[in-house]
Amino acid sequence: MRKFLQDTVTSFHREIRPELRQPWGIVLAMAQPVLFLVLFGSVLTGPHSGFGGAETTWQWFVPGILIMMCLVGPLSCGHQLLSESSGGQLERILVTPVHRAALITGRTLKESVTLCAQAVLIIAIATPFGLTPHIPGALATMLLLTVLGIGLSAFSHLLAIAARPSGNLFWVATQLLLFPLMLLSGVLLPISAGPAWLRGLAAVNPVAYVVDAARALFAGQFLAPAVLPGVVAVAVVTALGLGLATRALRRGS
Amino acid sequence: MIEARGLGRSFRTGGQTVVAVHGIDLTVAEGELVALLGPNGAGKSTTLRMLTTLLPPTAGTARVAGADVRTAPEWVRTAIGYVGQHHAAGENHRVRDELVTQGRWYGLGPRRSRQRADHLLDLLDLTALATRRPATLSGGQRRRVDIALGLMHQPRLLFLDEPSAGLDPRSRADIWAQILRLRREHGITVVLTTHYLDEADRVAERVVIVDAGRVIADGTPARLKAALGGDQIRITTETPADAGVAASIGARFTTPERVGTDGTAVTLRLVRADRELPRFLRELDHAGVTVTTAASSRPSLDDVFLTLTGRRLRESGDADPVHPATDPVHPAS
Structure with missing residues (x-):
């Protein structure tokens, strides 16, 4: 356990250091969610949107944007592992006695920390538009996002390991995973307004449960019925992602 | 270890x-x-x-x-x-x-x-x-x-x-x-x-x-x-007939089984080829054999590889071992 924790910290430090040296990279990576927030959010809060007041709409929309960020960033982070694999750096690391699970956990933790920083910025940007953040609710949502980020980036690492050595299939598989998960989760529009078949597909999408839970938590409704299924979905995705990615790394090495 | x-x-x-x-x-x-x-x-x-x-x-x-x-x-x-x-x-x-x-x-x-x-x-x-x-x-x-x-x-x-x-x-x-x-x-x-x-x-x-x-x-x-049997002298003659004469003269410098001919080329395996080559060339000259090229060499690991596999290492799909490729990435062997 000590070796696992020590190697997780080492892996996290190794990955976060270059990001801290170039913090603008974190901000630039937010371009897409910020555009969605400003352009899409303005439409939803407009007088003809049918969503109700601006505050209610932002309260509904911002958690969706945060989950969208959580999908886009961590789900594509495996490309770094792929690049290290084809470059020979991963091989060098795998010859050391590094704890394989720690190697994955440290890398995914870095994605989650980056995600948290981005979430704070998104909330800060949305506040002048009419969002009144519920601080404990926002913190609980970020905690949920952090754990989901670990799980999703673990899946991205799994895809990267499976796509070795050429890596050609990595981006194809990522897109195939990303868009259904995002569009069937109700991050931008409520799924409840869709047809029955769409709602049926959303019912098997774990991210849809996380979105509902995040919206409840973000509004400070900690005991809302949507919270527990969302927490369970995050726990399952994360446990499965870390387990499978670690196993793949052990086998691949 | x-x-x-x-x-x-x-x-x-x-x-x-x-x-x-x-x-x-x-x-x-x-x-x-x-x-x-x-x-x-x-x-x-x-x-x-x-x-x-x-x-x-x-x-x-x-x-x-x-x-x-x-x-x-x-x-x-x-x-x-x-x-x-x-x-x-x-x-x-x-x-x-x-x-x-x-x-x-x-x-x-x-x-x-x-x-x-x-x-x-x-x-x-x-x-x-x-x-x-x-x-x-x-x-x-x-x-x-x-x-x-x-x-x-x-x-x-x-x-x-x-x-x-x-x-x-x-x-x-x-x-x-x-x-x-x-x-x-x-x-x-x-x-x-x-x-x-x-x-x-x-x-x-x-x-x-x-x-x-x-x-x-x-x-x-x-x-x-050393297992190859020493150094090598390799000459080429103007005609195959000359090569035959050269081979029989060469046998006096070593043993007949360590002399090889291939068309106009003759090879000898012997000890200290660098010292023996001038004497060999003088005898060929006395015998009227026209030599077009002559060289002595020590056996290399490539010769070892050739003897063992029938092909040269540098011909086996490699970059030229003497002039390495600039691409640092080689396919895993």
């Missing part, structure tokens, strides 16, 4: 089983410097990858630094250092940071890891490059960083996979000087792969020639070459 018996590896590809390594037996004693020599695709790198726990063997056993690669890979990893074919330092990381991180993977404390990193940076003349990113370094400098990474935890056994591939001659000489100095000073066992004949001949105390996944020769370079 290494005890491999029947070590083999096969891969499933396209529905077929391809055997990359056929039951290799290899013993390496502590302190030895052993070169695995062979063309690309011979199985050298696959063997190295099995010995370094990167690839599980599908046949046989191997004990490295006292531990079984299959059942105790963690123990093997703590004892060995590895310098792969590719550059090992992360592109986005600074050189010193990568060294310190490497030390941490091996369980060194933060302070010890920093001390060791600084020591190696100094030892390998990299101190001025400590805060640079590897992408900004030359090929030779990056290779020195790779070697520093392999030595961070003071391993007893160092594996080097094509350590000088892709480097210019000056950088190659520099890298070898560093490796040999480190070995001399720290007494570590070194096992390396190369397809550069001159390197294996000059540097290795023992050469293991690998071809098509099998060990086909194992010995010191001198012994392997």
Whole structure:
């Protein structure tokens, strides 16, 4: 356990250091969610949107944007592992006695920390538009996002390991995973307004449960019925992602 | 230090089983410097990858630094250092940071890891490059960083996979000087792969020639070459008839079975060819044989490979061993 924790910290430090040296990279990576927030959010809060007041709409929309960020960033982070694999750096690391699970956990933790920083910025940007953040609710949502980020980036690492050595299939598989998960989760529009078949597909999408839970938590409704299924979905995705990615790394090495 | 018996590896590809390594037996004693020599695709790198726990063997056993690669890979990893074919330092990381991180993977404390990193940076003349990113370094400098990474935890056994591939001659000489100095000073066992004949001949105390996944020769370079029967004189004559006369004269300098003819070419195997060549040419002149070319040579490891396999190592799909390719990436063999 000590070796696992020590190697997780080492892996996290190794990955976060270059990001801290170039913090603008974190901000630039937010371009897409910020555009969605400003352009899409303005439409939803407009007088003809049918969503109700601006505050209610932002309260509904911002958690969706945060989950969208959580999908886009961590789900594509495996490309770094792929690049290290084809470059020979991963091989060098795998010859050391590094704890394989720690190697994955440290890398995914870095994605989650980056995600948290981005979430704070998104909330800060949305506040002048009419969002009144519920601080404990926002913190609980970020905690949920952090754990989901670990799980999703673990899946991205799994895809990267499976796509070795050429890596050609990595981006194809990522897109195939990303868009259904995002569009069937109700991050931008409520799924409840869709047809029955769409709602049926959303019912098997774990991210849809996380979105509902995040919206409840973000509004400070900690005991809302949507919270527990969302927490369970995050726990399952994360446990499965870390387990499978670690196993793949052990086998691949 | 290494005890491999029947070590083999096969891969499933396209529905077929391809055997990359056929039951290799290899013993390496502590302190030895052993070169695995062979063309690309011979199985050298696959063997190295099995010995370094990167690839599980599908046949046989191997004990490295006292531990079984299959059942105790963690123990093997703590004892060995590895310098792969590719550059090992992360592109986005600074050189010193990568060294310190490497030390941490091996369980060194933060302070010890920093001390060791600084020591190696100094030892390998990299101190001025400590805060640079590897992408900004030359090929030779990056290779020195790779070697520093392999030595961070003071391993007893160092594996080097094509350590000088892709480097210019000056950088190659520099890298070898560093490796040999480190070995001399720290007494570590070194096992390396190369397809550069001159390197294996000059540097290795023992050469293991690998071809098509099998060990086909194992010995010191001198012994392997001596087994060929000495030096060689090779002449070409104007006509095949002259070649016949030259062959019969040549038999007086050695034994008839060590004289070969091929059209207008005549080869003699004998001791001290450089001394005998002028006398041989004088006798041919007296006999009226017109010689168009003449040369004496010492046998090379390429001659050993030719004798064993019927083809030259440098014709076996490799980059020219004398003029290395500039591309540092070679397909894993």
